[in-house]
Amino acid sequence: MMTYIASLVFVIIGTYTVISKENLIKKVIGLGIFTTGIHLLLIALGYRFAGIAPILLKNMGLSYFSSTAVDPLPQALVLTSIVIELSVTALALALIIKNHRLTGSLEA
Amino acid sequence: MDLIIKQVTKIVFPFIVLYGFYIALHGHLTPGGGFAAGAIIGSAFALLVIAFDERDVEHKLTVHELIDLKSVAGFFMILIIGKMGYSMRSALIESQTLFSLWSGGFTIIMNLAGTFMVSSAIILIIYSLEKEAWKK
Amino acid sequence: MAYLNLIVPVLLAAVFLITITSGRHRHYHLSIALSGVIFSALFLLFDLPRLISDKIIVYYQLGWRPPLGISFAVDFLNYTVLLLIIFVAIASLFISRTEIREGKREFYALFMLLLLGLSGATMTGDIFNLFVFFEILSIASYALVSYTGRKKAISASIKYLIMGSFSTSLILLGIVFVYGSLGTLNMADIASKVALSSTTATIVGFGFLISGFMFKAAIAPFHAWKPSVIRHTPVSLGLMFTASGTIIGLYTIFRLVVTVGNLNLSGMLIALSFLTMILGAVLALQTTDIKKLLAYSAISQTGYVLLGIGLSGYVGAVYHMVNLVIIDVLLFVVAYVVIKHFGTSNLDKMGGLGVGNPFLFVSALVGVLALSGFPMTNGFSSKLLIYLAGIEVFPIATFVAMLVSVLTLAYSFKMFHLIFFSNRKGAGVVEIDDTLKIILIIVVVLCVVLGVFQGYFTGVMGIISGSGLDRELYIKAVLGLV
Numbered sequence: 109m110m111t112y113i114a115s116l117v118f119v120i121i122g123t124y125t126v127i128s129k130e131n132l133i134k135k136v137i138g139l140g141i142f143t144t145g146i147h148l149l150l151i152a153l154g155y156r157f158a159g160i161a162p163i164l165l166k167n168m169g170l171s172y173f174s175s176t177a178v179d180p181l182p183q184a185l186v187l188t189s190i191v192i193e194l195s196v197t198a199l200a201l202a203l204i205i206k207n208h209r210l211t212g213s214l215e216a
Numbered sequence: 217m218d219l220i221i222k223q224v225t226k227i228v229f230p231f232i233v234l235y236g237f238y239i240a241l242h243g244h245l246t247p248g249g250g251f252a253a254g255a256i257i258g259s260a261f262a263l264l265v266i267a268f269d270e271r272d273v274e275h276k277l278t279v280h281e282l283i284d285l286k287s288v289a290g291f292f293m294i295l296i297i298g299k300m301g302y303s304m305r306s307a308l309i310e311s312q313t314l315f316s317l318w319s320g321g322f323t324i325i326m327n328l329a330g331t332f333m334v335s336s337a338i339i340l341i342i343y344s345l346e347k348e349a350w351k352k
Numbered sequence: 353m354a355y356l357n358l359i360v361p362v363l364l365a366a367v368f369l370i371t372i373t374s375g376r377h378r379h380y381h382l383s384i385a386l387s388g389v390i391f392s393a394l395f396l397l398f399d400l401p402r403l404i405s406d407k408i409i410v411y412y413q414l415g416w417r418p419p420l421g422i423s424f425a426v427d428f429l430n431y432t433v434l435l436l437i438i439f440v441a442i443a444s445l446f447i448s449r450t451e452i453r454e455g456k457r458e459f460y461a462l463f464m465l466l467l468l469g470l471s472g473a474t475m476t477g478d479i480f481n482l483f484v485f486f487e488i489l490s491i492a493s494y495a496l497v498s499y500t501g502r503k504k505a506i507s508a509s510i511k512y513l514i515m516g517s518f519s520t521s522l523i524l525l526g527i528v529f530v531y532g533s534l535g536t537l538n539m540a541d542i543a544s545k546v547a548l549s550s551t552t553a554t555i556v557g558f559g560f561l562i563s564g565f566m567f568k569a570a571i572a573p574f575h576a577w578k579p580s581v582i583r584h585t586p587v588s589l590g591l592m593f594t595a596s597g598t599i600i601g602l603y604t605i606f607r608l609v610v611t612v613g614n615l616n617l618s619g620m621l622i623a624l625s626f627l628t629m630i631l632g633a634v635l636a637l638q639t640t641d642i643k644k645l646l647a648y649s650a651i652s653q654t655g656y657v658l659l660g661i662g663l664s665g666y667v668g669a670v671y672h673m674v675n676l677v678i679i680d681v682l683l684f685v686v687a688y689v690v691i692k693h694f695g696t697s698n699l700d701k702m703g704g705l706g707v708g709n710p711f712l713f714v715s716a717l718v719g720v721l722a723l724s725g726f727p728m729t730n731g732f733s734s735k736l737l738i739y740l741a742g743i744e745v746f747p748i749a750t751f752v753a754m755l756v757s758v759l760t761l762a763y764s765f766k767m768f769h770l771i772f773f774s775n776r777k778g779a780g781v782v783e784i785d786d787t788l789k790i791i792l793i794i795v796v797v798l799c800v801v802l803g804v805f806q807g808y809f810t811g812v813m814g815i816i817s818g819s820g821l822d823r824e825l826y827i828k829a830v831l832g833l834v
Contacts, residue, residue: 119525126518135514142518146525153532182531185480187251189524191334192487196517198341199491203498203510205348210503216510288372 111152118145130215132207136200143193147186154179217267225267232260236331243327250330257331258338265346282340286333293329354402354411355395356426356475359434362391363468370461381460386445388464392471393438396431403431407819408829410477418477418538418830425477425540425830428819429670433603434474436677440595441467443681443795446787447688448588459499463592466492470596474603477830479530479561480537482604483523486568489600490516496589497581505584512577516567519574523564529557540830543612543823558613562605569601571658572627575651579635582647587691590643591684594650595677602657602673609661611820621662626752629655633759637766640699642687645767649723650680652756656738663749665741666817667810672734674813675722675802679731682719682795685788686712690771693782699767703774708781713772715792720768722799724761730802737810 122142126135159178164170208214236257243249366388373380403409408427412418426434445463452459469489476482494516498509531537533553534545546554567574582590609615632652639645653676660669689712690705691697706713722729735757742750784792802809819825827833 126514132510132514139514139517139521143521143524146521146528149525150528150531153528181537185527185531188480188484191251192484192491194338195491196487196494196513198345199494200510200513200517201345202348203494203506203513205345206498206501207503207506207510210506216507288368 111148111155115145115149115152118142118148121145132200132204132214132216136197136204139200140193140197143189147189150182150186150189154182217269221267225263229260229264232263233257236260236335240327240331241324244323250327251334253327253331254334254336255338257335258342261335261339262342265342269346269350282336282343286336286340289332289336293333354409354424354426355398356409357411357413357424358395359392359475360468360472362395363388363464363471367461367464367468370457370464373457381456382445382449385460385464386442389438389441389445389467392467393435393442396435396438399426400431403428406829407822407825410829410832417832419536419541422481423477423538423540423830424475425826426475427822427826428816429603429606430474432670432674432816433599434471436599436674437467437470437474437596440592440677440681443685443791444588444591446785446791447591447685448586449787450692450785451586451588451688455499459496462492462496462499463589465489466496466592470600473600477539478537479527479539479542483520483527486523487520490520490568493593493597497585499589500584500586502584508580508584512581515574515577519564519567522560522567526557526560526562526564529553529560533557538830539607539612540827543614544827544831546613555615558608558615561608562617565601565604565608566624567601569598569605569654570651571601571654572624572631572651575628575631578651579639579644579647582643583641583697587643587684587688590646591680594647594684595680598650598654598680599673599677602654602661605658606661606666606669606820610666611823611826614823618662618664621658622746622749625655625659625662626749627655628652628658629753629756630759633756633763636763637759640770642691642697642699642702642767642771645699645763646680646683646687649683649760649763650676652760653679653723655756656735656753659749659753660738660741663738663741663745665738666821667814668734668737668741670817670820671737671810671813675730675734675799678795678798678802679719679722682715682792682799683723685792685795686716686719689782689784689788693780699770702771702779704772704779705782706772711789711792712782712784715796716768716771718796718799720764722803723764725757728800728803730799733803733806733809736806 118141122138122140122145125138125141129135129138156176156178158176160173160176162177162180164173204214207216236253239246239248239256240250240253243253366384369384370381373384399409403426408425410426411424413422413424416422441463448459448463466489469485469487469492472485473482473489476485494509494513497512498506527537530542533551534542534549536542536545563574567577570578578593582593585593609617609621629652632648632650632655636645636648636652639648653672657669657672657676660666660672687697690702693705694702696702718729722731725731725735735753739750739753742753
């Protein structure tokens with residue numbers, strides 16, 4: 109439950125930053141916070157208290173495995189999403205540098 | 217940057233890269249894998265770029281060479297890994313045993329390829345951003 | 353082995369090949385891009401017999417069956433959308449042949465990446481894969497907007513990037529909700545589970561997903577990025593963003609609302625479509641820039657398709673989606689030729705092309721008539737179907753749609769008048785490339801044929817939209833239960 113609330117807080121802070129700040133670098137940071145909140149929510153979905161790693165060993169029962177292993181899929185999704193966010197952020201920073209050189213300001 | 221950061225970077229840099237390769241090679245056994253390893257290696261270069269700005273260090277590779285290198289590598293990786301990964305997908309899953317380095321079959325090659333792609337991408341991004349930022 | 357599966361690797365290989373080809377061999381870039389697109393078109397055509405016999409082509413990536421693996425599922429609806437996207441890409445590459453002079457390597461590499469994202473997003477049967485392809489196409493388009501390097505283009509690109517990545521994050525949030533409540537990412541699996549075990553979280557997730565895709569289709573509350581983006585990009589890209597971007601957004605909304613979610617959202621969709629239609633048409637009336645006018649017009653026409661979906665007139669919606677793309681190609685080619693002739697995109701500085709340009713005149717006339725829904729053109733056939741769907745369910749919708757149609761006639765004839773008839777006499781003869789002439793002829797013929805043989809094409813569109821409506825076939829085929 110804590111994690112869900114934390115991710116909600118992240119999402120709200122991110123949205124506020126994107127909407128209210130004029131400075132483009134701060135807007136990009138806001139986008140980062142927003143996505144981080146979503147990632148946290150996604151990770152919290154797959155988490156299981158005192159869970160085991162999702163590797164099926166030979167002497168392990170299938171029912172025991174499915175009731176205790178954590179869900180590995182959200183982690184894969186988050187990894188993909190982080191890669192995407194990395195490229196978006198890199199592109200945004202490149203554009204901001206270019207904009208700064210042309211106009212001399214950090215606001216669009 | 218000041219002297220302390222420069223000196224520490226000189227010492228720490230090879231170890232970060234080494235740690236990246238450790239993560240890559242153990243990708244099928246421990247948390248991590250191609251992406252994490254590539255990010256670690258890329259961050260080592262980011263440290264280098266931040267500590268020594270362009271007046272101090274002359275990059276051996278230009279941005280355009282990096283782009284070419286990365287796209288050639290990417291092109292062949294599509295052909296080779298795509299084809300081999302498809303035909304070896306059963307070997308990829310079944311031959312995996314815990315805590316043994318040479319077990320995961322094809323996974324280790326995939327991880328190394330992933331490491332190469334991700335690290336070169338991150339180095340490319342950081343180099344070109346830095347070049348743009350310092351250009352007058 | 354389906355040929356369709358080869359489209360994404362071929363386009364990706366084209367991206368890398370273009371990047372490797374150095375700046376000295378500049379004329380190779382277009383050839384590589386074109387051959388990539390033509391190969392994709394051939395793969396599509398090779399799979400047509402199989403599609404007709406099987407009704408749906410399902411391909412499991414690396415042989416993993418859903419719900420575990422990622423699957424590509426192509427039925428008549430996807431197939432049509434993919435065909436239209438590739439058609440738009442060919443037209444837009446032919447425009448770019450004379451338009452793009454500098455930075456060809458970057459332009460064509462990013463263009464192919466955009467096309468890769470579009471075709472992947474059309475074919476995939478997995479919502480997370482859909483998100484990834486959407487991000488690929490979005491990142492390529494952010495970079496393409498800034499391609500000219502001008503001050504305003506960079507500024508438009510940054511705004512587009514911030515709004516766009518916010519909206520794709522909303523898509524991710526929607527995916528989190530759907531996955532959390534249903535435990536699966538495969539579209540067919542979601543479709544089979546949504547009736548039994550959907551909760552509030554599922555509905556919220558679908559809401560986020562649809563609002564994210566509405567941004568891409570530029571539907572009214574999320575339309576603000578489009579005119580400024582189109583205004584500051586080359587015409588070839590404007591065509592790509594307008595036609596393909598709209599159609600991919602509408603297709604995903606159709607797929608999610610009808611096939612996957614089976615949601616009853618008609619109230620919301622009709623309200624948004626009113627807003628989109630009226631706002632787009634009114635804003636198109638007051639602008640004097642031809643690119644902006646076409647962008648607003650595309651926004652307004654998107655509203656019709658959305659209205660069709662909202663009124664359950666799926667045949668009309670799909671028909672109008674097809675027509676929208678054809679008319680867009682026609683008008684953008686005309687706009688490119690005209691802008692090149694006058695050296696500006698300001699309509700007030702144009703005029704007098706009515707003398708000595710019969711070919712251009714006739715094509716533009718057909719385009720304008722089709723856009724405003726004149727009988728015997730394709731715009732009429734599809735709008736008629738949407739009106740008829742409205743009369744049965746919700747007559748006010750038909751009234752509003754007809755009203756907007758009048759506005760459409762007004763702004764499209766404003767454009768036509770300012771290009772061809774306004775006071776300046778004899779602005780000279782416009783040169784048109786042979787390739788562009790061929791495209792214009794094809795598109796004009798399509799406009800007329802789709803209008804004249806209305807009965808036949810209504811049947812064809814019925815089959816296409818029917819495959820989007822056939823949830824049971826989709827679920828069974830993708831999950832391998834047949």
